[in-house]
């Protein structure tokens with residue numbers, strides 16, 4: 001596992017962190033050890049280079065994961081994320097409220113090395129200060145988190161802002177907001193990963209797709225290999241998953257399988273209908 005330790009100094013080797021109009025946080029990290037497994041085979045990245053906003057346009061598969069402190073008998077966090085990236089994940093979010101800020105920043109520093117190596121995007125959940133400190137490309141907020149204008153003011157213009165919605169008016173508002181770079185629609189199915197949140201169902205996905213949003217959007221909640229085609233047929237072009245990768249016995253194979261299924265379903269759907277043409 002990569003060892004990244006907080007030392008309060010700027011990492012001269014890394015790209016400068018995204019700066020907000022109000023630079024509340026000036027903490028930076030220095031990577032203390034090689035970031036990749038020297039025995040691992042290099043994986044050619046199919047992902048395009050370009051700005052984070054350009055890469056978001058091409059993103060299809062987004063992984064949220066907790067810190068895997070108990071490992072559940074499987075891979076630790078960095079091995080899991082490395083496997084998921086090899087399998088074709090485009091965006092990785094660390095979502096774990098049990099972490100204190102120092103722990104979260106240490107893990108984010110290591111995750112940033114990994115996502116950078118793979119041309120993927122790193123996302124921080126909820127906290128603008130942590131996103132800034134980690135130099136993450138993406139801050140994701142929900143309906144009960146920082147309001148979008150406040151989040152934008154804190155993280156600055158370069159950062160990508162993601163927003164959770166339950167579809168309907170929330171999705172329409174997110175799509176109309178120029179500060180929202182992407183939004184999510186869910187939970188498509190009820191999920192133990194988000195207890196207490198009622199499923200919005202595939203109808204909500206269909207309704208959002210029918211509105212032909214211009215902002216990139218993802219379906220989330222209970223998405224897996226078995227139902228990803230249905231989700232695409234309902235109009236989604238991108239998906240977020242948690243358990244489908246984090247609880248898989250082979251997370252790399254799981255991510256690759258999802259990616260392949262998504263790509264095939266998208267190609268078939270595009271062949272069946274032109275309604276998807278021009279959709280974000």
Ligand SMILES: Cc1ncc(COP(=O)(O)OP(=O)(O)O)c(N)n1
Nearest residue numbers: 095125140141142143164184220240
């Ligand atoms: C990519 C992505 N989509 C949705 C969520 C959920 O956000 P939120 O509703 O704020 O709930 P928490 O994750 O904060 O519990 C997300 N985090 N990421």
Ligand SMILES: Cc1nc(C(=O)O)sc1CCOP(=O)(O)O
Nearest residue numbers: 186187191193194221222242243
């Ligand atoms: C983190 C999260 N947000 C949701 C939303 O609807 O906003 S659903 C969800 C959990 C998705 O987990 P899984 O893929 O394991 O079902």
Ligand SMILES: [Mg+2]
Nearest residue numbers: 126141142145
């Ligand atoms: Mg949140």
